[in-house]
Amino acid sequence: MPRPKKTRNIRVLKEDISFKSYDENVTEFVDIFKDEFEVMRYIDLENYDQGKTAEKMGISRGTVQRLLYSGRKKLIFALLNKKNILIKKWVN
Numbered sequence: 001m002p003r004p005k006k007t008r009n010i011r012v013l014k015e016d017i018s019f020k021s022y023d024e025n026v027t028e029f030v031d032i033f034k035d036e037f038e039v040m041r042y043i044d045l046e047n048y049d050q051g052k053t054a055e056k057m058g059i060s061r062g063t064v065q066r067l068l069y070s071g072r073k074k075l076i077f078a079l080l081n082k083k084n085i086l087i088k089k090w091v092n
Contacts, residue, residue: 017087029086030078036071037087039064 017037018029035057042053043064050068054061078085 019085021082021084023082026082026084029084030074032071032074032085032087033067034087036067036074039067040071040075043068 020026038057039053042048042056043050048056050061050064054064057064075085077083
């Protein structure tokens with residue numbers, strides 16, 4: 001039986017956030033999860049280290065590192081391949 005997931009302290013988004021390519025023909029979206037977005041915000045915008053980010057979100061530093069890596073990878077992929085970016089308000 002797997003361990004239960006920890007509740008993550010994440011800022012509430014009032015609506016979905018999307019960034020669209022200038023190319024009108026692009027219809028594909030790259031989904032960035034709210035927790036990936038929040039980790040990137042804390043580390044890249046607020047200049048927190050991974051330890052303080054983990055403390056703020058109530059998760060381990062390893063999880064912060066994994067979320068940061070996956071979020072940045074998706075973001076760079078979307079920018080280099082001219083894809084739309086979507087950060088969903090709710091994740092099912």
